[in-house]
Amino acid sequence: MKVEFGDGEEKVPLGKIAERAKQYQPTPRVTYKMIQEYIEEKYGFKVHMAYIAEVKRNLGLPMYDAPNMVEELKQPRRHPTAEKVEAIKDALKHFRVI
Template identity: 40%
Template sequence: MDDMDLTSAESKATYKQIQNYVLEKFGFKVSTLYIAQVKKKHGIEVREHYNISKNENHKVPQCPIEKEEAILDVLKYYKMI
């Protein structure tokens, strides 16, 4: 099966697939927050999350560079970017 045979749904990875790929290839875990941040940064549409903090002063951790590069590798592997 070549790339032209893939439907758009088949070429998209789930968050779980992305996490598993990063763990297998790079040996560390990535959170769904980091995946969403990288996807948003590169123009991939993400849905609004349901667990929005009610605290106005909440601090959102930012994805470290090495984890961002690993997530980008997965997104390229699945031809999402």
């Protein structure tokens, strides 16, 4: 069987092939830095990476192993305010993580 590409009868249009290829491209990986920049730009305050990790953990999202993770913290961990939690959730929705 011979397949021909282009416009016309019994030919496979190239435009549709390009559209289907775009559908199968992997989505770019969202970094904590991207989330921080989005929140700072939209809300005008900064959030710590630990806050982002805590929100992700509470939502049950997949987490990657941190090679530099410590067994015991030197200081007790502070928790994000409700305002920061909502901003982080908004950023995760914006980047289609949730």
